[in-house]
Amino acid sequence: MHDDHLHPSLADGDGGDARWAFGTGFEDPLHGVDTTLPAHVDAAELAANCLALADDALIGAQRLAEWTTRAPELEEELALANIALDLLGQARLLYARCGQVDGSGRDEDAYAYLRDAADFRNVRLAELPNGDFAFTIARLLLLSTWRLAHLTRLAASPDPVLAAIAAKGVKELTYHRQYAAEWTVRLGDGTEESHRRMHAALARVVPWLPELYAAHDAREEVGTVLAQVLDTAGLAPPAVVPPLPGHGRNGEHTEHLAPLLAELQGVARAHPGATW
Amino acid sequence: MNDTPAPADWPLYEVFVRGKRGLNHVHVGSLHAADDRMALTHARDLYTRRNEGVSIWVVRSRHITASTRDEKDPFFAPNADKVYRHPTFYDIPDDVPHI
Numbered sequence: 456m457h458d459d460h461l462h463p464s465l466a467d468g469d470g471g472d473a474r475w476a477f478g479t480g481f482e483d484p485l486h487g488v489d490t491t492l493p494a495h496v497d498a499a500e501l502a503a504n505c506l507a508l509a510d511d512a513l514i515g516a517q518r519l520a521e522w523t524t525r526a527p528e529l530e531e532e533l534a535l536a537n538i539a540l541d542l543l544g545q546a547r548l549l550y551a552r553c554g555q556v557d558g559s560g561r562d563e564d565a566y567a568y569l570r571d572a573a574d575f576r577n578v579r580l581a582e583l584p585n586g587d588f589a590f591t592i593a594r595l596l597l598l599s600t601w602r603l604a605h606l607t608r609l610a611a612s613p614d615p616v617l618a619a620i621a622a623k624g625v626k627e628l629t630y631h632r633q634y635a636a637e638w639t640v641r642l643g644d645g646t647e648e649s650h651r652r653m654h655a656a657l658a659r660v661v662p663w664l665p666e667l668y669a670a671h672d673a674r675e676e677v678g679t680v681l682a683q684v685l686d687t688a689g690l691a692p693p694a695v696v697p698p699l700p701g702h703g704r705n706g707e708h709t710e711h712l713a714p715l716l717a718e719l720q721g722v723a724r725a726h727p728g729a730t731w
Numbered sequence: 732m733n734d735t736p737a738p739a740d741w742p743l744y745e746v747f748v749r750g751k752r753g754l755n756h757v758h759v760g761s762l763h764a765a766d767d768r769m770a771l772t773h774a775r776d777l778y779t780r781r782n783e784g785v786s787i788w789v790v791r792s793r794h795i796t797a798s799t800r801d802e803k804d805p806f807f808a809p810n811a812d813k814v815y816r817h818p819t820f821y822d823i824p825d826d827v828p829h830i
Binding site: 528529530533534537630633634637641 | 741762763764765768769772773775776777780
């Protein structure tokens with residue numbers, strides 16, 4: 456029992472005038488961006504790149520959203536849902552760009568809801584079940600650090616749309632990485648139990664690093680951040696393991712992706728073309 | 732490593748956000764967090780997700796000393812009839828801005 460209580464004078468309010476206002480000045484990240492494909496850009500390669508990054512984001516967002524109503528604290532639930540929504544927003548923009556340049560003219564829903572597991576190109580780390588909170592944090596630390604490095608480079612992409620999407624994502628991912636790093640330190644430097652769980656979680660995610668590096672080689676950035684966070688958290692670096700066979704970028708997935716998609720796509724497939 | 736058991740509940744914090752156009756931080760609500768840093772990130776996630784803020788303060792609720800409702804009259808009522816404390820009895824020169 457602690458001695459905190461809500462201050463009545465603060466909780467009271469005073470009629471609420473000017474006390475609270477919704478924010479203004481919302482920005483469209485693609486405002487003023489020319490969507491014409493530059494002549495020197497390979498359309499197929501660009502589409503594949505957008506699709507892969509969109510799938511990483513969509514599947515990652517779906518796993519994070521699974522924490523809703525199940526997170527250890529209300530505040531953490533909202534934090535994880537916020538991160539999921541950031542990723543979902545990135546996925547939507549990337550799918551839209553993919554549909555513009557791959558010649559299919561598909562919209563974002565077609566990519567998200569009407570493809571089967573073998574058509575998805577996400578890295579497999581994103582699709583693994585949530586496990587405990589420490590596993591979710593360890594995965595978020597790796598994925599956000601890696602994706603941040605990737606998008607930072609893509610912010611200079613010759614395609615102006617992908618560059619704009621990447622630039623927007625960089626700001627979001629900087630926060631995701633910070634959130635994951637702070638929780639890694641908190642758990643690693645917390646109780647004996649939290650330390651044990653954080654260490655076990657890192658040992659489970661690290662074997663998937665080679666797959667990330669094969670998709671985009673950011674081993675320098677990821678290695679630096681990991682070393683720094685683990686050192687602060689008092690966690691021993693996980694043992695190096697041989698790469699796992701297969702690659703999500705080739706459509707090779709774990710048995711966990713199909714059930715995830717069944718939940719994600721169920722309503723949209725049962726009621727094709729429905730709006731709500 | 733700290734092995735003392737954590738308290739059952741995280742302590743309460745009050746959150747103050749400075750809006751984009753506002754000049755001062757305004758109290759917007761409260762939240763629970765294990766430490767100051769977590770309170771700040773929680774405040775970011777809970778109270779600025781609709782683009783409301785450019786700066787956040789958090790403070791442990793227990794560190795705020797507040798006047799009570801009982802004190803409302805002795806504290807504030809005596810000022811209600813002292814209109815001469817407002818600077819409305821002065822002629823303001825035309826070339827003085829922002830008053």
